[in-house]
Amino acid sequence: MTSDTATRAxxxxxxxxxxxxxxxxxxxSEAGFEVSEAANGLEAVEASLSAExxxxxxxxxxxxxxGYTCVETLRSETVGTxxxxxxxxxxxRPGDADRAYQAGANLYLVKPVAGDRLVRxxxxxxxxxxxxA
Amino acid sequence: xxxxRKQAPQQPEEALPDxxxxxxxxxxxxxxxxxxxREAALGxxxxxxxxxxxxxxxxxxxxPRVLESMLTTLAAHDTEDVAGGxxxxxxxxxxxxxxxxxxxxxxxxxxxxxxxxxLLAAPDHDVRVMTAMILADLxxxxxxxxxxxxxxxxxxxxxxxxxxxxxxxxxxxxxADLLRDAMARFPDDPFLRFTVNSxxxxxxxxx
Numbered sequence: 001m002t003s004d005t006a007t008r009a010x011x012x013x014x015x016x017x018x019x020x021x022x023x024x025x026x027x028x029s030e031a032g033f034e035v036s037e038a039a040n041g042l043e044a045v046e047a048s049l050s051a052e053x054x055x056x057x058x059x060x061x062x063x064x065x066x067g068y069t070c071v072e073t074l075r076s077e078t079v080g081t082x083x084x085x086x087x088x089x090x091x092x093r094p095g096d097a098d099r100a101y102q103a104g105a106n107l108y109l110v111k112p113v114a115g116d117r118l119v120r121x122x123x124x125x126x127x128x129x130x131x132x133a
Numbered sequence: 134x135x136x137x138r139k140q141a142p143q144q145p146e147e148a149l150p151d152x153x154x155x156x157x158x159x160x161x162x163x164x165x166x167x168x169x170x171r172e173a174a175l176g177x178x179x180x181x182x183x184x185x186x187x188x189x190x191x192x193x194x195x196x197p198r199v200l201e202s203m204l205t206t207l208a209a210h211d212t213e214d215v216a217g218g219x220x221x222x223x224x225x226x227x228x229x230x231x232x233x234x235x236x237x238x239x240x241x242x243x244x245x246x247x248x249x250x251x252l253l254a255a256p257d258h259d260v261r262v263m264t265a266m267i268l269a270d271l272x273x274x275x276x277x278x279x280x281x282x283x284x285x286x287x288x289x290x291x292x293x294x295x296x297x298x299x300x301x302x303x304x305x306x307x308x309a310d311l312l313r314d315a316m317a318r319f320p321d322d323p324f325l326r327f328t329v330n331s332x333x334x335x336x337x338x339x340x
Binding site: 113 | 236266295301323328331332
């Protein structure tokens with residue numbers, strides 16, 4: 001990642017747990033991403049209506065609007081973003097990943113996610129943005 | 134994750150003169166119009182005989198606003214039967230349902246403690262994570278102690294991390310060793326380590 005603010009990939013971290021947001025924010029910021037936060041799906045949708053993001057990192061279990069509904073809304077005409085979405089959850093039951101992919105996620109990861117893996121995934125999923133720029 | 138703290142359920146009014154008959158409201162629970170179902174769910178507040186009908190629809194109601202109204206009405210009863218009837222949905226495949234149910238249970242301090250032994254021993258660790266979320270918002274004097282027990286005893290790092298996240302808002306310096314011990318139990322969990330290392334300076338006054 002470049003440190004140039006104008007070209008840094010913008011990531012929206014969506015999680016109702018402040019510690020999780022802090023964790024993902026610190027990992028991605030240190031790796032050179034420009035990170036914003038939302039505490040639930042509704043905030044994420046609102047943020048996406050006023051700003052563009054290159055990647056979403058979304059929790060599943062959240063109040064007000066859960067992660068699946070959030071991703072579905074991001075993919076719907078309401079927002080209409082094609083930016084990659086990584087869903088991260090404690091849920092590792094059969095079908096959870098399928099549910100995430102049906103909603104429109106590009107990747108489903110089960111907590112705990114190692115920091116280097118999250119950065120690697122974020123870099124990979126935003127690489128196309130840099131090539132397209 | 135934490136839950137949105139809801140206000141404690143209000144005491145039912147003594148008389149609702151304009152309320153339709155209970156039979157009418159129960160029939161409206163199956164109305165195709167979500168607004169009608171929502172009105173019925175709210176109208177059945179304090180009607181004990183309506184509890185089974187409401188509980189039976191919690192798992193099938195597909196409108197979030199109606200579901201929230203049903204859960205508000207049910208949670209106001211705060212009985213073990215209602216809490217037990219709601220807790221079964223903590224394993225639901227529907228994220229919206231299990232999150233809404235957890236939020237409702239967090240407003241039931243009289244009845245939820247009776248469920249805790251089973252919830253804390255649930256074989257599905259995701260249920261135990263949800264239990265930590267419930268305890269985060271449960272207005273009960275022993276909520277802190279239950280979270281401490283989860284942190285000390287639960288074998289799954291995600292549950293322990295969830296319990297720590299729930300404990301942190303009320304944690305004090307006395308909890309510092311508890312967090313250090315948890316980190317020692319799961320030395321390879323990056324998020325748990327981050328959570329504890331972020332919290333310790335504040336707890337110990339070294340921030």
